[in-house]
Amino acid sequence: MGQAGASGDGVPSFADTATLRWMGDISPYAVLLVDGDGAIRQANAKAGTLFGYGAEEMVGLSIETLVPEGDRQRHGELRETYLAAPRERPMGAGRELQALHRSGEVIPVEIALVPVDVAGTRMVMVSAIDLSVRKALEAQLHHQANHDPLTGLVNRYHFEELLAREIERGQRYGGGFALIMLDIDHFKAVNDTYGHLEGDKVLRRFAEELTGKIRAADTLARWGGEEFMLLLPGTDIAGARALAEAIRVAVNGCRMPVPGQVTVSLGVTGYRNGESVWGLLKRVDEALYAAKLAGRDQVVVL
Numbered sequence: 001m002g003q004a005g006a007s008g009d010g011v012p013s014f015a016d017t018a019t020l021r022w023m024g025d026i027s028p029y030a031v032l033l034v035d036g037d038g039a040i041r042q043a044n045a046k047a048g049t050l051f052g053y054g055a056e057e058m059v060g061l062s063i064e065t066l067v068p069e070g071d072r073q074r075h076g077e078l079r080e081t082y083l084a085a086p087r088e089r090p091m092g093a094g095r096e097l098q099a100l101h102r103s104g105e106v107i108p109v110e111i112a113l114v115p116v117d118v119a120g121t122r123m124v125m126v127s128a129i130d131l132s133v134r135k136a137l138e139a140q141l142h143h144q145a146n147h148d149p150l151t152g153l154v155n156r157y158h159f160e161e162l163l164a165r166e167i168e169r170g171q172r173y174g175g176g177f178a179l180i181m182l183d184i185d186h187f188k189a190v191n192d193t194y195g196h197l198e199g200d201k202v203l204r205r206f207a208e209e210l211t212g213k214i215r216a217a218d219t220l221a222r223w224g225g226e227e228f229m230l231l232l233p234g235t236d237i238a239g240a241r242a243l244a245e246a247i248r249v250a251v252n253g254c255r256m257p258v259p260g261q262v263t264v265s266l267g268v269t270g271y272r273n274g275e276s277v278w279g280l281l282k283r284v285d286e287a288l289y290a291a292k293l294a295g296r297d298q299v300v301v302l
């Protein structure tokens with residue numbers, strides 16, 4: 001094979017493309033050999049598959065053909081900068097970018113770059129892997145970690161993160177927010193009378209009803225069991241009280257999957273500047289407890 005050593009600047013040099021073709025053939029990655037003008041001089045079968053071409057069809061295409069239109073000019077500039085001072089950029093160094101499949105679909109890829117000299121001409125070997133499956137899996141895991149599987153609502157863990165963020169935002173830019181804690185009344189009786197599966201349906205229906213009542217900026221979370229929490233950015237106590245009352249009435253009139261009426265108790269409070277998450281959560285919990293003590297199916301503001 002035609003390896004001839006290394007150039008003065010340490011770049012591997014080859015007498016011809018035979019060794020590089022062999023390396024492409026055995027590589028687990030899509031591999032392209034690109035010349036200084038950005039023309040593809042060689043592509044392995046995996047590159048053809050990744051980008052939707054026959055491997056031989058890719059030869060002669062500009063590398064920018066594989067870059068989404070909006071990024072092409074910038075890519076060309078970056079390529080020139082890279083060629084002026086080429087360094088090895090291995091896989092796993094986090095060089096993620098968007099590539100363009102022949103179908104027009106944009107695909108996330110990670111790339112590695114290795115400068116090579118072939119018969120005295122500087123070129124770049126580009127290896128690429130498709131990140132679509134990994135990205136989709138990451139998004140799915142992220143969703144699962146932050147949501148309740150029964151209702152699809154934000155879970156307690158993520159709600160606490162959002163709450164901390166809202167407090168930080170309030171401290172930095174001003175602007176308050178309100179919190180409503182909700183607990184379905186006598187939910188144990190629903191389970192005991194109709195069974196756990198029917199109880200689950202009630203929880204789902206309840207979540208749907210509430211989701212229809214809130215704004216896009218609000219966050220509804222399942223706090224645990226039959227308890228829910230609502231974060232209302234930019235909302236004062238009067239606004240939160242009105243929403244809590246509207247929710248109470250809506251739940252009263254809601255057709256549930258089980259016979260009879262379901263009611264809810266609600267605690268409402270507003271964030272007071274400088275207080276801790278703990279202080280805020282304690283107060284909203286006390287408000288809810290007061291609503292339960294006062295006979296349930298009501299709103300208490302603290």
Ligand SMILES: Nc1nc2c(ncn2[C@@H]2O[C@H](COP(=O)(O)OP(=O)(O)OP(=O)(O)O)[C@@H](O)[C@H]2O)c(=O)[nH]1
Nearest residue numbers: 183184185186187188189191196197199200225226
């Ligand atoms: N079906 C179902 N039930 C749940 C779930 N999580 C918690 N529960 C039930 O919710 C009920 C909560 O009961 P309690 O804490 O006694 O409260 P309650 O009966 O609603 O009474 P008050 O809150 O005092 O009005 C228990 O029966 C739990 O088993 C769930 O995911 N699905």
